Amino acid sequence: MAALSRFLRATATAARGMSTVAPESSVIYPAGLAAGPNMGSSVTLVETRDLGERNVQWVFLGCPGVGKGTYASRLSQLLGVPHIATGDLVREELSSSGPLAQQLAAIVNQGKLVSDEIVIDLLSKRLENGAAKGESGFILDGFPRTIRQAEILEGVTDLDLVLNLKLREDVLIEKCLGRRICSQCGGNFNVASISVKGENGMPGIYMAPLLPPSHCTSKLITRSDDTEEVVKERLRIYNEMSKPVEEFYTSRGKLQEFDLPGGISESWPKLLEALNIEDSDHKQSAAA
Numbered sequence: 456m457a458a459l460s461r462f463l464r465a466t467a468t469a470a471r472g473m474s475t476v477a478p479e480s481s482v483i484y485p486a487g488l489a490a491g492p493n494m495g496s497s498v499t500l501v502e503t504r505d506l507g508e509r510n511v512q513w514v515f516l517g518c519p520g521v522g523k524g525t526y527a528s529r530l531s532q533l534l535g536v537p538h539i540a541t542g543d544l545v546r547e548e549l550s551s552s553g554p555l556a557q558q559l560a561a562i563v564n565q566g567k568l569v570s571d572e573i574v575i576d577l578l579s580k581r582l583e584n585g586a587a588k589g590e591s592g593f594i595l596d597g598f599p600r601t602i603r604q605a606e607i608l609e610g611v612t613d614l615d616l617v618l619n620l621k622l623r624e625d626v627l628i629e630k631c632l633g634r635r636i637c638s639q640c641g642g643n644f645n646v647a648s649i650s651v652k653g654e655n656g657m658p659g660i661y662m663a664p665l666l667p668p669s670h671c672t673s674k675l676i677t678r679s680d681d682t683e684e685v686v687k688e689r690l691r692i693y694n695e696m697s698k699p700v701e702e703f704y705t706s707r708g709k710l711q712e713f714d715l716p717g718g719i720s721e722s723w724p725k726l727l728e729a730l731n732i733e734d735s736d737h738k739q740s741a742a743a
């Protein structure tokens with residue numbers, strides 16, 4: 456805990472003096488981004504890279520399978536900040552021969568949460584390594600997941616935005632079960648073809664599969680915690696432990712909700728619009 460506190464305090468101080476890393480494509484996002492989220496109010500669009508503000512510090516919340524990783528990764532490339540997923544940090548640790556590996560595997564494979572101490576330790580190390588390489592700002596994905604983690608983060612940094620991605624639960628389960636990773640290149644794919652009719656006032660939803668290129672097809676693996684039983688347990692734990700985190704940020708006026716309307720090509724431009732981010736290349740990247 457102390458490590459994260461010390462580290463984030465140092466990063467925040469250093470970052471305040473830094474200008475935003477200019478992303479490769481033309482990105483325009485709201486003035487005063489550092490001061491608070493854009494909650495749909497009218498915001499003057501300016502090029503933030505000219506303002507000399509610090510890089511964004513965002514958090515992505517959302518149930519397992521909602522697509523936090525996909526959208527956080529795209530936005531991190533667009534905004535020139537690192538995408539830090541605590542699930543990836545946990546998986547890296549458990550695939551290592553480190554002392555925690557066995558203990559972590561047992562927890563993750565049951566769909567339970569790793570202790571706050573362990574996650575904070577892994578996150579601190581990741582942030583320290585990033586800062587040594589000159590990184591600043593972040594999009595955190597999968598952290599905080601408990602009120603305690605949220606309180607610790609709040610004690611050491613001032614988030615600009617907490618984005619809560621939402622999708623109906625039956626679709627979340629299908630998406631988790633369809634996830635595949637290429638064991639060679641690490642690419643993330645999804646073989647599920649989702650087509651749910653609208654009912655009881657809920658809109659229908661269509662999501663095309665995200666299929667791998669042919670050279671990855673024979674190398675696809677499934678995450679060991681993406682079985683139906685474990686996904687349901689992860690959803691249960693999300694509702695019990697992480698829903699309160701949504702309320703925590705709502706009460707601070709930081710939470711912005713985003714209902715995913717469909718697959719990436721449909722959702723990505725709408726997400727950029729909701730965030731008041733203009734990406735001149737978005738048509739090409741949405742189709743990628």
Ligand SMILES: Nc1ncnc2c1ncn2[C@@H]1O[C@H](COP(=O)(O)OP(=O)(O)O)[C@@H](O)[C@H]1O
Pocket residue numbers: 518519520541542543545546562563566567568569570571574596597598599600601604680689
């Ligand atoms: N912030 C966190 N706190 C506790 N455990 C975490 C945290 N982030 C990740 N984990 C552990 O890593 C697992 C995988 O996380 P993640 O890849 O984010 O999965 P999901 O698809 O459920 O969002 C979680 O089920 C949990 O065991």
